[in-house]
Structures are given as C-alpha cells and as structure tokens.
Amino acid sequence: MSTPQHKIGSGFGARSTADDVLHGIDLSGQLAIVTGGYSGLGLATTRALTRAGAHVVVPARRVGPASQAVEGIDGAEVDELDLSDLGSVRAFAERFLATGRSAEIVINSAGIMACPETRVGPGWEAQFATNHLGHYALVNLLWPAIARGRGRVVSVSSAGHRRTGIRWDDVHFEHDYDKWVAYGQSKTANVLFAVHLDRLARDQGVRAFALHPGGILTPLQRHLAKEEMVAAGWIDEEGNPVEPSFKTPEQGAATQVWAATSPQLAGMGGVYCEDCDIAEVTSAAARSGVRDHAVDPEQAARLWALSAELTGIDAFTAP
Numbered sequence: 001m002s003t004p005q006h007k008i009g010s011g012f013g014a015r016s017t018a019d020d021v022l023h024g025i026d027l028s029g030q031l032a033i034v035t036g037g038y039s040g041l042g043l044a045t046t047r048a049l050t051r052a053g054a055h056v057v058v059p060a061r062r063v064g065p066a067s068q069a070v071e072g073i074d075g076a077e078v079d080e081l082d083l084s085d086l087g088s089v090r091a092f093a094e095r096f097l098a099t100g101r102s103a104e105i106v107i108n109s110a111g112i113m114a115c116p117e118t119r120v121g122p123g124w125e126a127q128f129a130t131n132h133l134g135h136y137a138l139v140n141l142l143w144p145a146i147a148r149g150r151g152r153v154v155s156v157s158s159a160g161h162r163r164t165g166i167r168w169d170d171v172h173f174e175h176d177y178d179k180w181v182a183y184g185q186s187k188t189a190n191v192l193f194a195v196h197l198d199r200l201a202r203d204q205g206v207r208a209f210a211l212h213p214g215g216i217l218t219p220l221q222r223h224l225a226k227e228e229m230v231a232a233g234w235i236d237e238e239g240n241p242v243e244p245s246f247k248t249p250e251q252g253a254a255t256q257v258w259a260a261t262s263p264q265l266a267g268m269g270g271v272y273c274e275d276c277d278i279a280e281v282t283s284a285a286a287r288s289g290v291r292d293h294a295v296d297p298e299q300a301a302r303l304w305a306l307s308a309e310l311t312g313i314d315a316f317t318a319p
Ligand SMILES: NC(=O)c1ccc[n+]([C@@H]2O[C@H](COP(=O)([O-])OP(=O)(O)OC[C@H]3O[C@@H](n4cnc5c(N)ncnc54)[C@H](OP(=O)(O)O)[C@@H]3O)[C@@H](O)[C@H]2O)c1
Pocket: 035, 036, 037, 038, 039, 040, 041, 042, 059, 060, 061, 062, 081, 082, 083, 084, 085, 108, 109, 110, 111, 112, 113, 130, 156, 157, 158, 159, 212, 213, 214, 215, 216, 217, 218, 219, 220, 221
C-alpha cells in the first residue's frame, strides 16, 4: 500500500543525531551498503550503523582515502566503485553478488553538487549521471542481494529538488547548463527513484525512501567559491559557519539512518523525509517539505523507463 506523504510525529527532529535514532536498535547480523560512506554524512552514517552492530560495505571511487577514513571503524569494509562509470558499477555489483551476501540496507549517500559542466560516459551530464543514474544502476544490479535482504533502500536527496522537475526535453543539459538546476534535477531524480522503486519492490518486502538531510558543511561544497558561500549567508569571511540552521554531520546523518532502520516506518515507503519524519507536500513559498513534481508517480515511472533505456539495466523487466 502506498504511504501518505504526511508527518507521523516521530518524536525526533532537526537536532536528533544518528545515534539518537538508533537508540535501542540492534543491527547485528545486518549488512548495509553506504555509497559515499567515507565522507560527510556518509561517514557519520557508517560510524553510527557499525556502532549499532551492522556490517557496512563502503563503495568508494578513491579507495585509498576511503580506507584511511574508515580505519579503526570495526565492521566497515571498502571496495571500489565509481558511480559515474557503468562498467565500474557492474564490476562492484558482480563482486558483491559473488560473495552470496544479502543487503538489508542500501543508503545512496554519495553525490556531487554544483560542479562546472562535466560530461561522463556517453556524454551524460555528470550530476544526473553520478547522483541518479549510477545509483539506479547499482540498486538494479544488486537487486538479487537486496531482495534477499528484504530491507530498505534510501536515496539521499536534497531540498535542492525544489528547484526543478526533470527536464524531459534536455535531461543532459545539451543547452543552457546551470550547475544549480542540474543539481536540482538530479535530486528530484533521487526522490522519483525511491517512489517508483517502492512501487516495484514492496511486494517483495523491500521498501524505499528519499530524504533531505539538512544543511551541513562537508566536502560537498568543494565546487563553490568562498564568495558564493559568503553571499548565500552560509559562512563568514573567515570561513566560519553562520547559518543557524546548519546541522553537524551526525545530525545530518540522522534522517537517512532513521529512514533505513526505524521501526516507526514499518509497512511504509515511497515517501520523502526530513528532520527524521515524513515531510509534507508544500508549495513554492515554503522553506521545507517536498514539491509535488518529486513525488508524482507518473513522473517516477517515466524516469524509471528513461533510466532503463539509458543504462540498459532494469531488474524488474524480463530481458
Ligand atoms: N551537505 C549538505 O548540506 C547536503 C544537503 C542536502 C543534500 N545533501 C546530499 O547528501 C549526500 C552526501 O553529501 P555530503 O555532504 O556527505 O558530501 P561529501 O562529504 O562530499 O560526500 C559525498 C561522497 O560521494 C562520493 N562520490 C562523489 N562522486 C562519486 C562517484 N562518481 N562515485 C562514487 N562516489 C562518489 C564522494 O567521494 P570522493 O570523496 O571520492 O569524491 C564522497 O565520499 C549527497 O547526495 C548530497 O547531495 C547534502
């Protein structure tokens, strides 16, 4: 059954941490795959999930720095994956499936934001390709392990989804590249992916969620000049955070960890969350919530079909 896009009153909020939402939850015996699990929110997620007893596989495009980042975290392992390269996604999935393990939790946290116009693979726009198509391919290729896990798949989207729906007539920005619109499109795609995956997977016991983690200063802002962040009111001239709503990485990781593990969401899926609760659908003036264009089931089905066509991968359609 589809889940209403309405708050459930979880009792958690913007200042809750990943450890807070995991309090009393034992993840022993569960395996989680956390893309980007070696930086920013992903690293905080890896730490929290392993502390709760999960084994965490961290796919990394830079294996050396990733191994250093998770050094000393009991229960974390690193393997190679570049989401912007379908060959690399296939190779990672084949290695994982060959181990015969199940995946109870998949958190798609890796991402890039507002980069200069960049083309990857067959000329794909890099933010759409990395943030959406790479994760689309990964989940579909890992489907046998995810189906066995009968757990949850979580897409880390962003409030940036509010900027735009999918640009159906120019998804790869052949014209008029705008780094923020391209980021927004990729983050809308993250939500639509969860909406349609949930529809396809729920009968097999797998549920999908999307979320906005909050605003957190992490290496994600690497493509922004200091002046741009000062002008946005995020940092002062010395680089100190000045935006009062900013979260710590542990607070930023809380919503994805809550979506991946909370018994409060049992029997639910296909919804967008923020501040450790399901979000409301809001209109253009609102500073929180999810926009209609990101949770529309028809748009979600259309994006799934386009992604299947572009990648040649779809676990839910017989070849
Ligand atoms: N921070 C925020 O304020 C904020 C707000 C809204 C949404 N989000 C979302 O939260 C997620 C995590 O962001 P973050 O703040 O934790 O950023 P981050 O610290 O930069 O982490 C992103 C991770 O993604 C990895 N990655 C990038 N391109 C990749 C590729 N081609 N293949 C595999 N991995 C790749 C990065 O690896 P490398 O280090 O090797 O590049 C890094 O580990 C993103 O999806 C972002 O859109 C963040």
